[in-house]
Each structure stands twice: as C-alpha cells, then as structure tokens.
Amino acid sequence: MVTKLLWLYLLNGKTTDNLIEQEKEITDNPNRREHDMLLSVGEQITISKVCMCLKELDYDAVSLLGWQVPIITNNIYGNARIECIGNKRIQQELKNNNIVVIAGFQGVTEDGEITTLGRGGSDTTAVAIAAAIKATRCDIYTDVNGIYSADPKIVKDVKKIDSISYDEMLELSSLGAKVLHNRCVEIGKKYNLPICVKSTFEKDSIGTILKENDVILKSRIAGIAKDDNISKITLIRKENSNIKIDNVFKLLSENDISVDTIVHNFDDQIIKDISFTVSKDNLNKVLEVLNSNLEKLYLQKILTNEKLSKISIVGIGMVSNPEICSNIFEILYENNINIYTISTSETKISILVNKDISENILNRIHEKLINI
C-alpha cells in the first residue's frame, strides 16, 4: 500500500505536467482564472485517491478541497496568498475521528473563485492549516531528510541541521535552498508553530525542526545557499540628473515584483547608479515596466546580467562576528575572485559572483566555515 501511495504522489506530478501540456496546445497565454480552474484538478485527484487508500487500510478519512475548508485567498490567480482559513469543518471531521486529507496549492477567493497558490503552495497550505487548528507541530514529508548546511548536489560533506530558527530558514529558503518556501516559514514564525521537515522515503526520519531561536550567545552559521535564478539589473541615470529611486521601487512593488540585494555600485566608473537583483522569472516584467517609464524615472538605460549566482552565508550574528567575515573575504581573495556585489545583514552575507565559478566558491566557503 505504501507503494501505491508513492505511486499516487508521482502520478499527481505527471497529471499536472500533462494538464499544462494540454493547455499549451490551446493557448500560449491562458486566462489566469481558467488556468487555476484547470490546475487545481491535480490535487483533487490525489486527495480522493489518498482517502480511498486510507479506507482500504481501514482508516476513516475524508478529503477536502480548498473551498470546502475554506482556505480563503486573495484573487491573484496563479500566485494567490492565503488570507484566512476556517477551522470549523476540519475540527468537526477530526472530532468524528476522520483523517482529514486537504488539497494543497489551492484556495478560494471571497467571491468563490478557485485560485492556486504558486510555488511552494502545498507546504504553505500545510503550515497555514496547522496554525489555523492550533496544532502543536506541522510535519512536512518531502524528498529529503531535512535541511542541510548546503545543497548536497553541489557540496560534499554537507551536514544535516537538526534545529534551525525561522529567520535563518527564511534566508536559506529565499536564497535557493528550495526545501521550504518563504511564505510557509513566515507563517510558522508568525504563529510560533514548529515545522518539522522529514523524508517520505526513510522510516524513522528525524529531519530538521524549525522553531523559535533558543537563546544563543555566540554566533553560528546555519547553512550556505546558492541561487542561480537571479538577474542583476543596473539602472543608468540620465546625465546630470538623479534616478527617482523611490519611484522605481514603488512601480516594481505595484507590479508585484520582489527586489533583492539593492546596492549602489560603481561599475564602469559611473556613480549614483543603482543595482538590484530580481528573480529571473520576473526579468521581462521588470524591463517592460521600467522601459515604459524611462523618462519619468530619469533613466538613461537599463543593463542586465544573467550570468551571476548569489551565494549566501546564513546564520545568527553574522555581521557582528568579524571572524566569519574575514574568513569569507580570505577565501575570495585567495582565489582571486571578482565579486560583483556584496550585501550584509544581521542573518546573512550575500555575494554575487560569476555563475561558472559559483560551485567552486560554495564548496570552499562550506569547507572552511561549516566543517571545522
């Protein structure tokens, strides 16, 4: 039966891929509402089949769709945000001793329209529901055995992290650790709900627990992440004028574009220009928005660089620990590495480097800072 469940899991992925392919045969630019109507089907198939499996094993179970819970979201189709979750139906089903199997990745607007949550939506649903029913913990079963100090596909000798704070995880997940989505960790943090990430495939997997910081006096590094899915954008000002920086970011925010690692830089001897990174998926949208407002923003032109990777060293007390910083710079110096941008905060130090050397750098930093 476990085999059957795994098979279901794989099948759902296939179903969704299949639906997207069918959609592509009809249109390259599907209506967002209809797209969500179509894609929400994948989890609906899965939850009903999981319940059938559970009943075969003699467990009482009931499946619930997003609108049946209800999981209320805003109306940003394809990337909706959970606004609130009703817990009455779930509590009632639990009271009746049912295992409640809820469709993730989907919700419903207040007007009764089906939405999907976009990337990481399934995990986010799980954590939000756990918070709504005041669960003591949310366990997320995934394909890895927890959070690691770096991506095991890139770095040798990675260490599994037994416990990590929400803030550290936020930095790691937003920077490419790919295990948990930011929104999901944010909800855990907001409701102080411990989240345990475990492997579906290993029995007695202990995994990694995310929870509020224990009081830690000394700084420590939790992990190192690399993100290739970034584009660096540099705005060149019009001669003898200042870029309307506040307007730039207002415009981007109005278009739902998140900006990361904003720095003034001095490339090409031009000063007072500004650089920032965005997710590669958003690059076209950014260029479209800014190019149609060049005059208004006092911009001369826009440069892009897509051949960069961002490496982020995440931990507690990063900036206040001179040893960590000096170690990082030592590695960069020893290896004669050209850094494009460096940004620091209380919980991370990020550097932008050429993509082709990024794996090498990640390994060296990991070796020096984690495996001591």
Add this chain to the structure above:
Amino acid sequence: MVTKLLWLYLLNGKTTDNLIEQEKEITDNPNRREHDMLLSVGEQITISKVCMCLKELDYDAVSLLGWQVPIITNNIYGNARIECIGNKRIQQELKNNNIVVIAGFQGVTEDGEITTLGRGGSDTTAVAIAAAIKATRCDIYTDVNGIYSADPKIVKDVKKIDSISYDEMLELSSLGAKVLHNRCVEIGKKYNLPICVKSTFEKDSIGTILKENDVILKSRIAGIAKDDNISKITLIRKENSNIKIDNVFKLLSENDISVDTIVHNFDDQIIKDISFTVSKDNLNKVLEVLNSNLEKLYLQKILTNEKLSKISIVGIGMVSNPEICSNIFEILYENNINIYTISTSETKISILVNKDISENILNRIHEKLINI
C-alpha cells in the same frame, strides 16, 4: 479550432475512463463520496479548456463548477438528483456578456459536498439550468442528429422524428432510446421548456424538438425502443399464503430501486405469483434485499431471467387504437413468437421477448407500423 474543441470532448471521455482505471487499482469498492470527488474532475478540466478555446477565438467566457453556480443536489453520491439551481451568478455573468460554460454531471449538497449525477447527468444539468434561467429553449448537442423512430443500429429505414411530446420521449428514453435521460425530459416537461436535440457533427442540424403536445386528434406512433438492460424477477409465494406485495415494493422503493412492467403471471401453472422487471444494474441489490426478507414477505423463492429484451411501441393513444394493437399481435402470431409479458398504457405497449429474436421482432414491427 473546431477540431480542438472536438478533441477536448473526446479527451474528457478518456480522462474519466482513465480516472476510473486508476481508482480500480486502489479499490474495487470506492467510498462513494471520494468517488464523486475524483470523477467530478473530468468536466472541470473540460470547462476550463473550452473557456480557453473561446477566449482564443476572442469570445469572453467564464467557466463555473457545480458548487459555484450552485447546482444543489441531494446527497446520493454517484446518482444525485438536482434539487434547485441558483441563477444569480449565471445571470450576472450573462449580463457581463460572458459565455457561461458550466460543468455538467456534478452538483453540491447543502452541506457543501461534491456529488455526481449519474447517467445522463450532463444533459440533465443543461435542461435544469435552462429552466432555472427561464431560457426559451435548451439545445443539446450530441452524437446523433435527433430522435429516431427506432435505433438506427438495429432497424433499417428509421425515420427522424421532427417533433415529439415529453410523455412520448419519457417512454422512449426510459426504454432504451439512450438519447436523453428521463430526468432531463421530466424537467423539460415540468417547466414546459422546449428541448432541441441536435448533432454536434453536422452543420445546420435541425434535430428533434421536444415540446408540449400539440392537440392531436388521431393516435400516432412516435417510435419503437428496445431495452436489453433488464432482468425479469419472479416471486414465488409460499404454499397456502399470499405474497405481501405492498411490502415488496415498499422495500424496493426504500432501497432506491425502480421497478417496471409489473404483472401477475401464470408461468409453471403457479398462480398468484408476481413478476416485474428491474434494470440489470439493480439485480444484485434486489436479490439481496428480498432474500434477506423471504420469511417476512411470505416468499418461497425468487426466479430470475436475464435473457429477455423489452420492446416498447410508444405513441399517443396507443391503447385506444385497436389497429395498432392488432397489428402488433399479428406480427407476433405470424412469427410464432413467445411473449413472456405484455403491458399496456396510454402511451406505450411493452412486450418482453427472448433477447435472441428481439432485433428481428423490432424490425418487423417498425416495418409494419412506422413505414406505412
């Protein structure tokens, strides 16, 4: 684009077959609620894709699921009955000049559970919605060009019926004409809503219109139907007692089993026994219910015959027209045919005959009565 739409139509059938196959891999006896949760997916995929196609053709369109309309049903999963339909949302979408594409075959209970309507559910949805929004007519596009005087697969030289009354259609559809489901015709009759059955595949198909009887003075035959999906059940009484006939039918009705063509018969010299036909799908359920109540109902045993077909001649003023009756009996007599049961009503004459000769008989009756 028309090709694409047809392809979608075919794909939906394939999707549902596929889901049923996946279900069978999990269980032979799926929970009814979860079964409906799973199967309602088929039309959800179709409506979203149809809307995408319409938008590609520059029409405004919006898809609606059963619960979004809402189409309220009772809670008989797999065979739910529409109880009422809200027309507010549909009217609002029509006002906004949207083509409204509604998922058929599905509804929602008052408690918010997804149901499917069972056989003929898609057509029934269409007619019920047309009634709810007070449409002047409901057009049903199907794979045939209308209602015929008999099944063209069995009878040569069938005639297309241009116009037929609800009552005639009810007799024809319940007896195997398979074009429209009874429930769908009943709703049309109740709300006096003309229903037009047309071909999806023929341009300018005129089809058949179902509507209230015009005043017809002379009798006429509308069509002849054959139903192989029947089982004849004969109840043999206990010696020296009378079968509790009223209790038998009460029990069957409590178990949602429709009974047809009830007659006392005199097979095997035993009198005061009773025969009736049920849909073959219900045979096991009938036997289960009755066998567990043999004593209480004063039954000695139950005989079944599954090798019969029912041929029904449907029209207006059937019984009051001696010519029709005499013609039918002449054919049966000439061909030396053993009739198991005959039943008559104002709108039909039904005979039960051996299945292996039923096609032959159907052809002869059609030839004599329709093609004059």
